[in-house]
Amino acid sequence: MTTDRTHARRRRTLTVTIGVALGIGALITAFPFLWMLGTAFKPQRESVTFPPTIVPQAPTLEWFNTLFTELDFGRYLINTVLVVLIGFVGLLLMAMAGYAFAKFDFRGRKWMFFLVLATMMIPIQVTMIPTYLILNGMKLTNTLVGIALPTLVSGFSIFLFRQFMTTIPTEMLEAARLDGAGEFRTFWQIVLPMSKPILAVQVVLTFISGWNSFLWPLIIASDQKLYTLSVGLALLNQQLAVNPSLQMAAASVMVIPILIVFIVFQRYVIQGFALSGLK
Amino acid sequence: MKRTAQAAIAVMTAAGMTLAMSACSTPAAEETTGPLTVWVMGDSGTNFEKLVAGSGIAVDVVAIPWDSIDEKLTTAVASGSGPDILQIGLSKLRTFADAGALLPLDDEIANHPALDPANFPAGISGTATSVGGQIVSIPWTSDTRVLFTRTDILAANGIDSPPATWDELRADAKILAARGDGQYGYYIPQWDAPLPIEMTWSMGGDVIDANGNVNFDTPAFQKAVDLYTGLYADGSVPVNGDFDQTQGFISGVAPMLVSGPYLGKGVADSAPELDGKWQASPLPAGDGGSISLFAGSNLGVWYNTDQKEASLALLDYISQPEQQLAWYDMTGELPTVSTALEDATLNSDPNVKVYTDQLATAKVLPLVSNWDGAVGTELLNALNAIALTGADRKASLDTLYSKTAGLSIN
Amino acid sequence: MRNRLTPYLFVSPAMLLLITFGIFPIFVAAVISTTNMNISAFANWNNVKFIGVDNYTKLFADPDFWQAIGNTGLFAVFGVPAIVLLSLGVALLLNHSRSWFFRALRAFYFIPAITAIVAISLVWGYLYNTQFGLLNYLLSLVGVPQVQWLSDPTLAKFSVALVAVWRGTGLNIIIFLAALQGVPKEYLEAASIDGAGEWKKTFSIVIPLLRFAIFFVSVTTTISWLQFFDEPFVLTDGGPLGATTSASIFLYKEGFRLNQFGYASAGSIVLFAIIAVITLIQLRLRRADDDY
Numbered sequence: 001m002t003t004d005r006t007h008a009r010r011r012r013t014l015t016v017t018i019g020v021a022l023g024i025g026a027l028i029t030a031f032p033f034l035w036m037l038g039t040a041f042k043p044q045r046e047s048v049t050f051p052p053t054i055v056p057q058a059p060t061l062e063w064f065n066t067l068f069t070e071l072d073f074g075r076y077l078i079n080t081v082l083v084v085l086i087g088f089v090g091l092l093l094m095a096m097a098g099y100a101f102a103k104f105d106f107r108g109r110k111w112m113f114f115l116v117l118a119t120m121m122i123p124i125q126v127t128m129i130p131t132y133l134i135l136n137g138m139k140l141t142n143t144l145v146g147i148a149l150p151t152l153v154s155g156f157s158i159f160l161f162r163q164f165m166t167t168i169p170t171e172m173l174e175a176a177r178l179d180g181a182g183e184f185r186t187f188w189q190i191v192l193p194m195s196k197p198i199l200a201v202q203v204v205l206t207f208i209s210g211w212n213s214f215l216w217p218l219i220i221a222s223d224q225k226l227y228t229l230s231v232g233l234a235l236l237n238q239q240l241a242v243n244p245s246l247q248m249a250a251a252s253v254m255v256i257p258i259l260i261v262f263i264v265f266q267r268y269v270i271q272g273f274a275l276s277g278l279k
Numbered sequence: 280m281k282r283t284a285q286a287a288i289a290v291m292t293a294a295g296m297t298l299a300m301s302a303c304s305t306p307a308a309e310e311t312t313g314p315l316t317v318w319v320m321g322d323s324g325t326n327f328e329k330l331v332a333g334s335g336i337a338v339d340v341v342a343i344p345w346d347s348i349d350e351k352l353t354t355a356v357a358s359g360s361g362p363d364i365l366q367i368g369l370s371k372l373r374t375f376a377d378a379g380a381l382l383p384l385d386d387e388i389a390n391h392p393a394l395d396p397a398n399f400p401a402g403i404s405g406t407a408t409s410v411g412g413q414i415v416s417i418p419w420t421s422d423t424r425v426l427f428t429r430t431d432i433l434a435a436n437g438i439d440s441p442p443a444t445w446d447e448l449r450a451d452a453k454i455l456a457a458r459g460d461g462q463y464g465y466y467i468p469q470w471d472a473p474l475p476i477e478m479t480w481s482m483g484g485d486v487i488d489a490n491g492n493v494n495f496d497t498p499a500f501q502k503a504v505d506l507y508t509g510l511y512a513d514g515s516v517p518v519n520g521d522f523d524q525t526q527g528f529i530s531g532v533a534p535m536l537v538s539g540p541y542l543g544k545g546v547a548d549s550a551p552e553l554d555g556k557w558q559a560s561p562l563p564a565g566d567g568g569s570i571s572l573f574a575g576s577n578l579g580v581w582y583n584t585d586q587k588e589a590s591l592a593l594l595d596y597i598s599q600p601e602q603q604l605a606w607y608d609m610t611g612e613l614p615t616v617s618t619a620l621e622d623a624t625l626n627s628d629p630n631v632k633v634y635t636d637q638l639a640t641a642k643v644l645p646l647v648s649n650w651d652g653a654v655g656t657e658l659l660n661a662l663n664a665i666a667l668t669g670a671d672r673k674a675s676l677d678t679l680y681s682k683t684a685g686l687s688i689n
Numbered sequence: 690m691r692n693r694l695t696p697y698l699f700v701s702p703a704m705l706l707l708i709t710f711g712i713f714p715i716f717v718a719a720v721i722s723t724t725n726m727n728i729s730a731f732a733n734w735n736n737v738k739f740i741g742v743d744n745y746t747k748l749f750a751d752p753d754f755w756q757a758i759g760n761t762g763l764f765a766v767f768g769v770p771a772i773v774l775l776s777l778g779v780a781l782l783l784n785h786s787r788s789w790f791f792r793a794l795r796a797f798y799f800i801p802a803i804t805a806i807v808a809i810s811l812v813w814g815y816l817y818n819t820q821f822g823l824l825n826y827l828l829s830l831v832g833v834p835q836v837q838w839l840s841d842p843t844l845a846k847f848s849v850a851l852v853a854v855w856r857g858t859g860l861n862i863i864i865f866l867a868a869l870q871g872v873p874k875e876y877l878e879a880a881s882i883d884g885a886g887e888w889k890k891t892f893s894i895v896i897p898l899l900r901f902a903i904f905f906v907s908v909t910t911t912i913s914w915l916q917f918f919d920e921p922f923v924l925t926d927g928g929p930l931g932a933t934t935s936a937s938i939f940l941y942k943e944g945f946r947l948n949q950f951g952y953a954s955a956g957s958i959v960l961f962a963i964i965a966v967i968t969l970i971q972l973r974l975r976r977a978d979d980d981y
Contacts, residue, residue, distance in 0.1 A: 014887065018785050025779065026797035029855065032812045033800045035823065039815075044549075048526060051826045070325075090706075097703035104696035112704060119711035120909075121964040123916045125940045126957040128350070129357055129950070130714035136358035153706045156909070183695045212805040219354045222316060222362065224324060224341040233807045234344035235321070244815060251808035258803045263796050270867045346923075349945040356731050374948065379732025461835070469840075469929070519819035520840040520929055526821060652946040664930055668842065 033255065040064070040249035047244040063249035073253065075225060076232040083148050083217070083228060084210035090152035091206050095199070097153075098161020099191055103173065113162070119155040124215075132219060146220045147228075151209060157202055164198040165191065200268030204261060211258050229254050314339045315589055316362040320576070321345045326609045334596040336589055356380045361581040363590045367416060368576050369408065370655070373646040376410035381579040382587070383413040391591050393598040399615050402573045402641055410646060416577035417594050418615035420606070422539045423637045424477060424562055424571045427546075429534035431556040441535075441560040445481065445506055448535065448563045452515035455534055464515040466524055466533035467507070469663055472655030473572045473644060474537065478503035480642060483567025487645045493654060493686040495679055502565070504662065504676070511666035518667055529553065537562060539574070543630050544611040559630040561637055573641035575615065613638070645688050657682045715961060722955035728948035744955035754956065756931055757939035758963075760846070764935060765914040768850055768857075772910050773903065776858040780865030781891060795866070802859025810923030813852050817924070839925050842932035849920045849933050856920070857913065861906045868902035869895070908971050915964045936960045 027034075039047050041059040067073040100106070101113055131150050132141075140146030168191060176186045192199070214230035221227055227235075233250045236243070262269075314337035319327050324340035331338050341362065343351050352371070355361040356378045367375060375381055388394050394417050396405035403418045426448075428441040436455055442448035452464025467474065479486055484499020510516050517533065525545045527533035536542075543559055562571040578597075580590045596602060603614035604622060613634060614620055626632045644650055661679040664670035722744055729736045748754050779798060783791055801809075816823050817838035825835050838848045872895055880890050896903075918937040921927055927934035927942065934942075940960065944953030 015786050018782050019788075019790055022779070022782050022791070022794050026794045030797040030800050032809075032816060032855075033804065035816070036808070036812045048549075048821065050530075050821050052821065052823050054823075090703075093703040093706070096699040100696040100699035104699070106693070106696040109696070112700060115704070115712055116707060118965070119707050121912055121961060121968060122711060122715055123918075123937050123940065123957055123960055123964075125918070125937055125944060126718045126954070126961065127710060127714035129354065129944075130717040131710050132354045133357060134709060134713075136360060141358065141360060149706070150710045153703045155707065155711070158703060158707075183692070183698075187699070208803050212803075214805070214807060215350070218344070218347050219350055222341065222355075222360070223339060230805050230807050231344065233805070233811075234346060235342055237344065237346065237807075237811070244811075247811050251805070251811055254805050254808055255800075255803065259796065259800065262799055262803060266795060266799070266863075269863060270870065353728070353945050353948065356728060359731070374728060377732065378728040378948075517819075518840065519835070519837045521814075521818050521820075521838075523818070523820060532820070649947055652942070660930060668930065 036248045036251050036255070039245055040252045042245050044243055044245050047248075063246045064253070066246060067250055067253060071232065072224070072227075073229070073232055073250065076227050076229045077253070079144065079217070079226055080211055080213075080228045080230075082144050083213055084207055086144060086148035087152065087206045087210035088203075090148070091157075091199075091202050094153050094157045094202070095161050095192065095195065096187065097158050099165050099187055101158070101162040102165035103168070103170065103191075116155045116158050120159075128215075128219075135220065141220050142222045142226065143220075144226060147213070147217045147226065148210070150216055151213065154209075157205060160201065161195075161198060164195060168194050197268055197271040200265050200271070204265050204269050207261050208258060211254070312586075313337070315364060315586055315593060316341060317593075318343055318351075318362045318365040320348060320366050320368070326606075329609065330597065330602060330606055331593060334593060336593050336596070338593070352380075359583060361583075363581055363584040363586050364578055364593060365581060366419065366576050367579050369403075369574060369643055369646075370651045372408060372416055372577060372579075373410055373648045373650070375579075376413075376415045377648055380582055381410075381415035382582045382584065383415055384417070384580065384591075385414050387587075387591055388414070391595045393595045394591075398598070398617060400573075400617055400620070400638060402638070403575070403577075403615065403643055407643055408577065408646065416579040417598060419576055419578045419597070420612040421573065421575040421615045421620075421638055422541075422613065423573060423575075423634055423641045424473070424537050424539055425559045425633050425637050426535065426537055426562055427528065427542055427557060427559055429528065429531055429553075429557050432531050432534040441558065442563055443561070445478070445563045445565050449506065449510060449513065449515070452510060452535060453513050456513065456515045461532065463517050463527075463533045464513075464535060465510055466522060466527055466536040467510060467516045468522075468524060469520045469659065469667075472651070472659050473574070475500075475503050475507055475658055475662055476644065477537070477562065477570065477572050478506055478565070480570035481562065481565035481567050482506075483565065487688060491687045491689045493645065493647060493683045495658075495676070495683060499567070504665070504672070507662055508666045508672070525549070528557070540611060540613055540631075540634050559633040561633060568640070569637070571637050571641045573638060573643045575613070647686050647688055653686060654683055715958075718954040718957050721951055722958050724951045726951040726954075728950075730950070740951070744952050745959075747952065748955050748959065753931065753934070754939060757934045757936045760932070760934060761915060761917060761936040763846070764850055764853075764917050765911060768853060768914045768917075769907060769910050771850075771854050772857045772861060773907055775854065776861035776906070777865050777899070777903065779858065780862045780869060781895070783862070784866060784869045795862075798862050799859040801856045804856070806919045806923060809852065809856065809920075813924060817848060840929055842929050845925055845929055845932050849924050852924065853914075853917065853920045857910065861910065864906055865899065865902055868899050872898050904971075904975050908968060911967060911971065912964060915960070915967065936963075 035054065038054060038056055040063060041061070042053070042056040043058055043060055043062070046053060046057060101109065101116075127150075135141055135146045135149065140149065172190060173186055176190050181189065212230055213228055214234065217226065217228040218231050218234075221231075229250075233247070233254060236247045236250055316339045317327065318341050320343055324342040327340045328338065348371075352375060356375065361380065367381075384394065388396075396414065398404075399418045401407060403421070405414070408414075408416060408418070426441055430441070432455065433439075433441065433451070436458065438451050438454065442451050448465065455464035456462060476486055479500045482499040482502040484497050486493060486495055486500065488494040511518070517527070522533070524533070524536055524538060525542060528536060528542070529546060529550045546553060546557060561569045563569065578594055580587065580594070584590055597606070598616055600614070600616050600619040600622070603616050603619040604625060606612060607614055607625065613631075614625075619625070620635050620638065626635055647654055657679055661675040664675050665672050723739060723741060724737050725740050725743075726737045783795060783798070785791070815821070819825060819835055819837055819840060822838070824838065828836060837844060839845050876894050877890055880894055885893070916937055917935040918941070921933040921935060921938055922941070925933045927938040936956070937960070940953050940956045943949050943956060
């Protein structure tokens with residue numbers, strides 16, 4: 001009995017110790033982010049004073065106002081959301097491919113899957129100019145589709161879909177087929193609903209990459225009206241006359257929505273990875 | 280729950296697809312009467328729109344982030360689809376003219392007298408910036424390097440006037456650096472590749488030999504290296520690469536530095552309380568006089584624009600002295616048209632007078648293809664290796680000579 | 690009706706995109722790497738000449754290329770274990786309790802992974818600044834003199850790698866947390882009854898069960914370090930004096946700053962080959978491990 005109680009007490013102490021350590025670690029990890037938020041509310045003079053202040057002494061909303069009234073951040077925000085939405089089409093295509101790799105036996109499956117994995121190893125610098133020329137040939141420069149297309153599918157995501165979908169029982173698919181469901185209907189009504197956890201993972205990954213997209217919006221857009229938030233933020237990085245407060249406000253506008261998406265989806269995300277056989 | 284997830288995916292997919300299609304069906308406006316597309320660097324573009332509002336020519340201004348100019352220009356050249364007009368830094372001019380990206384303008388100048396090279400200082404117009412014998416750009420803003428000093432701090436340390444020669448500067452910097460720990464006399468930006476060239480010019484030399492080849496193996500360049508590395512050896516300059524020159528000047532940590540008009544504007548804007556405590560003065564002189572850099576940017580017309588006449592009309596408009604002065608009022612960037620540079624109101628500001636006087640003798644960097652990447656980087660690598668890491672001087676310079684051998688302005 | 694075409698219908702849209710934007714460019718690069726192509730090619734394609742393996746011979750004789758490869762190797766050798774161990778450690782600790790507090794902490798550790806690189810460069814640039822940076826200010830409070838985070842060639846390597854580690858752990862923590870959910874409770878309870886302590890349970894039961902996740906994270910982390918680009922690009926531009934120039938940065942500069950497309954393509958083919966070989970070796974080791 002006494003040993004049980006000491007055991008429980010020891011375990012309690014351990015949990016508290018770990019909790020404190022993780023709390024400190026979390027604060028350190030999130031510190032640059034918190035500092036960014038703090039600076040976004042500082043007047044310009046305060047943001048360059050030394051020693052630096054951590055909590056704004058005279059908070060102001062001036063910079064957020066500037067972003068959306070004087071600068072075109074409202075439009076950049078809309079473009080970014082549109083790029084993310086187009087990204088979700090890619091999500092569907094990747095789910096389809098992952099499904100085929102997981103549940104069908106067909107000629108060429110092996111080498112096609114090998115190609116999928118090989119794309120993960122290719123440095124982006126290699127593909128930049130050829131990709132641009134292809135998009136230009138397809139007359140897709142200066143369109144939102146052209147911006148989203150090069151990153152629409154990724155080897156990593158197809159791989160994750162495949163890993164997950166191999167765990168779907170084949171009998172369920174057979175049953176659906178016996179009931180006369182077409183292949184696409186089987187995919188839409190059986191496979192996708194069963195893949196909710198991995199879809200949650202992919203939604204977050206797609207959201208992150210679409211939301212932060214910088215290179216392609218920059219290169220493909222020959223019209224500033226198609227810029228995304230990342231490009232708008234880079235524009236604030238003038239060579240000499242920088243305004244840290246304004247930059248941080250813009251950076252905050254970028255990070256906060258994505259943080260909300262993650263917090264909403266995080267339970268499913270962890271589940272998704274768990275079920276995709278990554279153990 | 281299943282239903283909602285499914286519905287959500289369906290909606291997102293549908294939205295994405297519709298978007299994809301609508302975006303497909305509306306490609307960029309390519310018709311020959313639409314607004315001109317103008318690429319400007321860094322600025323948010325609103326100032327430029329304001330400037331050309333009175334011209335009656337519709338424009339679409341696209342601001343390109345400074346850090347991404349290379350990707351943007353290279354991909355545009357590769358595909359042949361660029362803007363109608365673009366701002367181009369002098370250091371990139373040769374590269375993009377060689378790539379055929381810029382429309383030769385020689386035949387057009389007769390119809391647009393405002394673009395005549397005679398209207399601009401000789402240092403940047405006509406042959407000074409033509410490539411392969413052709414004029415491919417029109418000077419737009421000018422920029423030069425002068426000496427900025429905190430006269431209050433100099434006076435407090437017994438220095439009555441800003442140094443007029445590099446020797447004086449080096450001696451003064453030593454005195455100022457002796458003010459204490461963390462205090463410096465002068466500041467050398469570690470990314471400033473033109474500075475050693477300005478020093479070489481001031482020492483009476485050049486980095487281009489009589490045949491047009493890049494040549495650093497000259498006595499004048501050796502003197503420039505002595506000066507550059509000597510300032511470090513004296514402990515007069517900060518060694519960290521991320522030193523902020525504006526803040527350093529305002530706080531007095533680095534009370535002397537060579538910079539451009541933007542520094543003056545930055546100090547005036549963010550530290551008005553320092554008015555009267557600092558000034559601009561001519562670049563220190565060497566045996567060759569005070570010869571500074573003519574920097575700034577030009578405007579070019581994209582080679583396959585389908586709106587050549589409108590583009591030229593716009594260039595003509597913004598080359599009018601009134602527009603050039605209006606641009607200075609908006610942004611603090613100096614004009615390039617001679618009559619605007621001589622404007623009495625402009626020169627009533629003593630600092631501006633220093634800039635415009637300096638421009639009279641200033642020179643542009645040699646138009647070597649890819650100057651920044653091929654020469655500038657190597658030059659800084661060699662000098663900074665000597666000054667910062669104590670690398671062997673002769674070996675470092677020999678590497679510089681061999682890396683830049685064979686480059687020429689021809 | 691079971692149609693033989695079905696699987697092809699499912700894979701083809703994604704495969705088409707992958708081949709167009711992923712695979713095809715590498716063949717283009719391979720062809721370009723045997724030419725002297727530079728930006729003047731766009732003015733006149735006659736300027737392009739076939740030069741065989743000249744770019745490769747020049748590349749292998751270029752000390753800057755070897756410095757970049759050496760830096761990349763160094764980054765990978767220290768960076769991969771750092772990210773794998775750190776994210777595994779944090780995940781194990783986060784998994785210790787199911788309370789709301791532990792759950793809430795996850796979001797904090799995930800923040801770096803979701804922050805855009807442009808924002809990261811701004812924030813860390815200010816933190817690292819020698820004169821006005823917060824890090825040096827905090828150090829000065831305890832009497833440490835100014836540290837040159839990004840200006841000292843040796844320290845700059847550490848500084849950019851630290852940002853990459855900071856940014857790289859988030860997603861991997863999530864992967865490990867997910868994998869930890871797959872550890873059967875019964876195993877741990879049985880071990881507790883046998884009197885095994887926390888340490889013993891972690892090392893003899895949990896970690897062996899995480900083998901596949903550890904392998905997966907190691908492979909993807911290795912690939913990302915070999916392609917290391919973002920952090921040095923925005924923080925130091927490969928400097929000071931090339932100390933943080935990774936292979937990708939080197940390629941980028943040759944290609945987009947110097948416009949030597951032939952030369953840069955040769956470099957990218959070499960980098961691709963290196964990544965492929967290292968990944969294949971990792972896969973082989975994994976298979977050998979399974980056999981055992």
